[in-house]
Amino acid sequence: MRILLLLTLLSSSLLRHLVADSAPAPGNVGGAEYPRIDSNRSVTFRFKAPEAKMVRLRGGAGLVKDALDFYRGENGVWTLTTPPAVPGFHYYWFEVDGVIVNDSASYSYFGWGREGSGIEVPEAGEDFYTIREVPHGAVRSHWYPSKITGKWRRAYVYTPPDYDQSLTMRYPVLYLQHGAGENERGWVEQGRAGFILDNLIAAGRAVPMILVVDTGYAAFTNATASTNRSAATAAFPDVMLQELIPSIEANFRTKTGREHRAMAGLSMGSAQTLNVTLRNLDQFAWIGAMSGPPRQGFEVATAYEGVFRDATAFNQRVKLLWLGAGTAEQQIHANTLAMHEALDRAGIKNVFYSSPGTDHEWQTWRRSLDDFAPRLFRER
Amino acid sequence: MRILLLLTLLSSSLLRHLVADSAPAPGNVGGAEYPRIDSNRSVTFRFKAPEAKMVRLRGGAGLVKDALDFYRGENGVWTLTTPPAVPGFHYYWFEVDGVIVNDSASYSYFGWGREGSGIEVPEAGEDFYTIREVPHGAVRSHWYPSKITGKWRRAYVYTPPDYDQSLTMRYPVLYLQHGAGENERGWVEQGRAGFILDNLIAAGRAVPMILVVDTGYAAFTNATASTNRSAATAAFPDVMLQELIPSIEANFRTKTGREHRAMAGLSMGSAQTLNVTLRNLDQFAWIGAMSGPPRQGFEVATAYEGVFRDATAFNQRVKLLWLGAGTAEQQIHANTLAMHEALDRAGIKNVFYSSPGTDHEWQTWRRSLDDFAPRLFRER
Structure with missing residues (x-):
């Protein structure tokens, strides 16, 4: 009994030593x-x-x-x-x-x-995504009915710190999407998008903006319990364009029109962003693709129904095309870089951001947002 | 192999039969x-x-x-x-x-x-806590720094449907607390307090109000990693009175003063409510105790430093003292009823609500809120 006690004390003191640091x-x-x-x-x-x-x-x-x-x-x-x-x-x-x-x-x-x-x-010396003593915006639940899916949907809406004080001010909007297997909580809880924007706005590095995060999963009402994985997201572009954006613009003091509307997303959300924005340039002027270049070999001439064919027209229309990835997600990083270089060669203005040492994980996307958001809604 | 398949089909058809309903x-x-x-x-x-x-x-x-x-x-x-x-x-x-x-x-x-x-x-025929096609308020995250605990704290704040439209309107506030082992998410996620208030306000049954739900856990900065369970909540009254309420009143369009301020809570939150309100009647005029009567034998004359001793003064001061419990949480129901009857005998005006068939669980507290909220902030 006493030996057991001794062993226990010994091992717990050993453990304490091991974790002292x-x-x-x-x-x-x-x-x-x-x-x-x-x-x-x-x-x-x-x-x-x-x-x-x-x-x-x-x-x-x-x-x-x-x-x-x-x-x-x-x-x-x-x-x-x-x-x-x-x-x-x-x-x-x-x-x-x-x-x-x-x-x-x-x-x-x-x-x-x-x-x-x-x-x-924690990342030593880095606090751009932590809560700090700066004015804070609010993240609000926004429930809206969706006829397209036959369901109520919840988006989270970040309103900037001065939203409740500057009552006549209207704000541009960034729509920001999560990755596969995640939902509308991702950018708030894992991504800390609210704190990132608070800190950017407080430092004068980003224009005060509204941020909307919705789930990228949206199935048509008549979709059957499906073996087809794509059915789970098939209705998303329609929901976003016909239901989410109108609901946000009816309920928040938004600036409207393409020059005040950005969309970005990570991984699956990046694919959704490229699909939605590049096919609807009348709706969006600012585009961010985080860790999600097109899966198949990217061809400038044919991609997205030829939207990149006329570089001059594209550059005039699109205020920002942002691409990024982490260096540790090697294949995605290589594909993103290849897309960037192909666009450069074709004369399509675009920004490439590389996150050092990070993988297909949230630190890559926090840094991506910290790089992307300051570029939004400014004259070039 | 075919026999195995047959058995599998048989058992899955049996299963389907069992769950057809x-x-x-x-x-x-x-x-x-x-x-x-x-x-x-x-x-x-x-x-x-x-x-x-x-x-x-x-x-x-x-x-x-x-x-x-x-x-x-x-x-x-x-x-x-x-x-x-x-x-x-x-x-x-x-x-x-x-x-x-x-x-x-x-x-x-x-x-x-x-x-x-x-x-x-689901409860057949009951939808007071479900999302319906009525105007919706928003639940907002509200982060505030707490010197008392040395931590940032997150409260959720429900603003009523017209909050962003009626920009000069000010609203009374209900502070509503969760039970032991829960946190500020409880009333929003499990309790569905936002939907309950949406539905009450849409039906004209409740006055539009702001609802604040914070965590009832708050330890003083200097508290050591404690074997003392009560240390985990010891700072709550100070945090609420000195930090939370001022922060809410500085950031939201609240009506101020005791007649526009209610507090209620369930179980542990009920104990916190009675402790905070009955010792600070200069701050609160509306009080709700859900499934949490005083643990020890309740004595009207001595309870809460004698606040019930002068019935006339108490009745003049307190606009509502609400007590409730579910019939299936038998001991708590009996204790709550005993408190109610003792208060009645002493001439202290109070309301007793009994939730049929429900236990120490959220259906009791949803029903409690649905009964309590309509009584708030009205002239008697």
Whole structure:
């Protein structure tokens, strides 16, 4: 009994030594001690499962490649420490004998088509996406009825800090889309778009604007429970153009018309942005494609029904065509760069942004927004 | 092989027969087929865990008393059907060999101090808490810095449908608190307070008002990681009176002063409401205590520093003292009724509301809000 106690004390003091350099992840529920992040950005997870035979960690590429095995310790407590993680937000979950289990120490974030755990790994010296002592806009739920889908839909609308004071002011609007498996919460919760805009506006780096984030999933009313994945998003362009934009413009003090309307998105949302904007240039003058170049080989002459064929006309019409990707999402980065270079060769004005060291994850898209938003709604 | 196929077809047709009377729960993620609810309000859950030895369902009292065992079927798919459930929202989770697992078919709701699954069991003929074709208010995130806790805090603020149109109008404010283990999301997501107020205001049953829901957890900056549970809420009255209310009144078009300020809460939030309001009657004239009478024997003469001793003065000062509980939360219902009767005997005007058949769960509190809100901010 005394030996056991001694061993327990020893191992807990050993553990304390190992994590002396670490602190609980910011945002742990109720100040939970684990997960902890050390000064190398390695993350230590703990999970109690006395009956389990195998526990593994899975999640975003910047935290865990494929899967990592936990080690079983005393009392059925499993632990593991990751290699140094990429800064930013990472989805994660525990795989316990094949069952997906979320971490009770984490709030839930919607990604991978379900609620999952998430961890914020701070980036040294970087605070453009954190809440600071600057005037804050508000993120509002905006419910609107959709005849096209036969459902009520919820968008989130960010109104800038002066919206409730400058009561005659009207604002340009950025429509911003999430990626596959996510929803309208993504840009607010994982992306922290509201804080990014607060900070940009406070610094005078971005024009005060309204930001609208809706879900990119929209199926036509008559769609059957479908084996066809594309049915889940098929109605999105119609919903956006015929229902969302009119509802936003009827309920918020927006500037209207293409020169005051931008659209951007990440990954699946980038594809949706290019499809919607390049086929509706009468509606949009500012375009952002984050980590989502066209999948098939990009041909300037034929892409998007030939919209790039007349460079002079395109350059006159489109105020900004922005492309970006993270260097660690190598194939996407290469494809995006190839699109950028092909557009350059064709004389199509465009901006290419490269996020150093980040993968197909939210830190890439936070940085993308921080680069993209300041360019919007300004004279060139 | 053909026999296996036949058995599979047979069992799936049997299953279809068993659930012919049922429909997927409203709000299942991505239109998931399970959980399903039948016409008796029995709920059928499915969960795949080939390696598991025991799977149990736990959750809110109106869905599952204590725990129910799943039955193991083919391919490691476990199922169970509950007895008829009480209508309304129920937290639930799966216990898989002792590990708490959320249902990937459910969005997450914050309760029990963590993210959990939740199911909405419709109540026949009842739609006061559903989104309807009426003008909608907006729920806004409101971040405010708190020196008392040393943290940024997020409250949700519901502004009524005409808030952005009637730009000179000022509104009374209801501060509404969640229960233990929940947070500021509770009244919005589980409680659907925004839809309840939309519907009441559209029907002319409630005065347009601003609703503020904050978290009731607030620890003083110097509080140590504490074994003392009460430390987690100790700073709440100070935060509310010195930080939250001034921040709301500085940022929203509120009517100020006690006659335009109400406070209510459920369970732990009810205790917080009685503590804050009855000790600060100079600040509040409208009080609601939902499912949370004082724990110890209630004595009119001594309770809350004798505030009830002078009935005439109290009745003149307090415009509404509202008490309520569900009949299925028997002890709390009995204690609330006892408080009501004691107040009646002492000549203290008060309202007692009893929610038929509902337990210590959100359907009780939705109904409570639907009864309480229409009484607010009116002349008697």
